[in-house]
Amino acid sequence: EELARLQVLDAMLTADMGGVLPEQPDSAAFARVLDVGCGTGGWLIEVAKSYPSVKVLIGIDISQTFVEYARTQAEAAQVSDRVEFQVMDALRMLEFPRNFFDLVNQRGGMSWLRTWDWRKLLEEYQRVCRPGGVIRIVEGAWWESNSPALECHSKLFIQALHRAGYFFTPTNDGLSSKLVHLLQQHGLRQVQTKLSPRTYRPGTPEWQRFAENVRLTFRTGLPFLHKWTRVPEDYEQICGQALSEMQQPNFVATWNLLTAWGTVPSRRERSAGTLWGDRS
Numbered sequence: 001e002e003l004a005r006l007q008v009l010d011a012m013l014t015a016d017m018g019g020v021l022p023e024q025p026d027s028a029a030f031a032r033v034l035d036v037g038c039g040t041g042g043w044l045i046e047v048a049k050s051y052p053s054v055k056v057l058i059g060i061d062i063s064q065t066f067v068e069y070a071r072t073q074a075e076a077a078q079v080s081d082r083v084e085f086q087v088m089d090a091l092r093m094l095e096f097p098r099n100f101f102d103l104v105n106q107r108g109g110m111s112w113l114r115t116w117d118w119r120k121l122l123e124e125y126q127r128v129c130r131p132g133g134v135i136r137i138v139e140g141a142w143w144e145s146n147s148p149a150l151e152c153h154s155k156l157f158i159q160a161l162h163r164a165g166y167f168f169t170p171t172n173d174g175l176s177s178k179l180v181h182l183l184q185q186h187g188l189r190q191v192q193t194k195l196s197p198r199t200y201r202p203g204t205p206e207w208q209r210f211a212e213n214v215r216l217t218f219r220t221g222l223p224f225l226h227k228w229t230r231v232p233e234d235y236e237q238i239c240g241q242a243l244s245e246m247q248q249p250n251f252v253a254t255w256n257l258l259t260a261w262g263t264v265p266s267r268r269e270r271s272a273g274t275l276w277g278d279r280s
Helices: 002-017 042-050 064-076 115-128 148-164 176-185 205-220 222-228 235-246 267-275
Strands: 032-036 056-061 083-087 101-107 129-140 189-200 253-263
Touching: 002 042, 002 064, 002 129, 002 189, 002 205, 002 253, 032 042, 042 056, 042 064, 042 083, 056 064, 064 083, 101 115, 115 129, 115 176, 129 176, 148 205, 148 222, 148 235, 176 189, 176 253, 189 205, 205 222, 205 235
Parallel strands: 032 056, 032 101, 056 083, 101 129
Antiparallel strands: 129 253, 189 253
């Protein structure tokens, strides 16, 4: 079920953002791309299909199951000659040479990346990405809706994410609101953002993907909720009511996706920043 949820979420993110790299004006400059926490591999495979100029595409994930599935998907898409998936724990070390990649991508890190992990990880991203290369992070605020039951479930998840250390604040934008500061604080230059707000209404393809993602989250997220917050005794009833309310004609939900990216400084820029006390 978690594999199925990640497939749905991956397709949902790409569609709702308008493509795999909609904010990058010169994607032809990315000859080598690394996707961290690649999950089922959908984003990297779409990059390979959309940009033939990208010659080396590597995705890493800690899950052997996800990596094996991603490999089969790459073969089915006939891009396995350029796309490679490896089992790797990004929180330990990225097992790649210095200055190897032109683009390091990360989407949906809130499920595995805690607040205290960001510094080391962003340093690793900059180590393996060439000077002038791009570090790209995509995160979403937790969705909001006019469904009382779905809002009840959202509050549970936001509280659990904060208590577990994945959110900086107990708010629906407890991670996305900090992205720009994180990239600037840890040395990236020319940090930019693109906000992709989405609205979901019944009867649309976007709503179908959203509803399926929510339905799977109700089930696969339950162990996480039990670990980090008090789950109401009527949890199943809340979820059932939310699914019912999502079917109503007047249902509406919104989800704000934020892409933040910056360039890796040169050694000279880093030295100048240290000399003049630049910690931005």
